[in-house]
Amino acid sequence: MCVIFNEVLGADHLESLAVFEGMQWALQLGLKNIIIKLDYQSLIPAIQRVASDIPWDLRGIVEDIILIIALQKGKPKVKDQEKEAKDQVKEAKDQVKEAKDQEKESKGD
Secondary structure (H helix, E strand, O other): OOOOOOOOOOOHHHHHHHHHHHHHHHHOOOOOEEEEOOOOHHHHHHHHHOOOOOOOOHHHHHHHHHHHHHOOOOOOOOOOOOOOHHHHHHHHHHHHHHHHHOOOHHHHO
16 A cells, blocks of 8 residues: 655654554454554554644544544554563563573573
């Protein structure tokens, strides 16, 4: 699927439009189990209806996304890519630490 956006006001606007287009496409295909991965931090709570501090120029898009979600009668999982990446880094550091600890233990024996 290829969509061309002619008038984009910024990265947050573009990402909001991309989510909207993707959700429309998913609705047309009848998909229910949807995972949305985002970089635009303010869009996540707006879609989940936890926060209402979304910029005025994106409110219509966000409301349309929420409507599509309601039409799908599902709850797409909205993932915070930054948090997901931080969690992966923490997990990798924990694994390295554990490996070092095991190495120290084996050398001590």
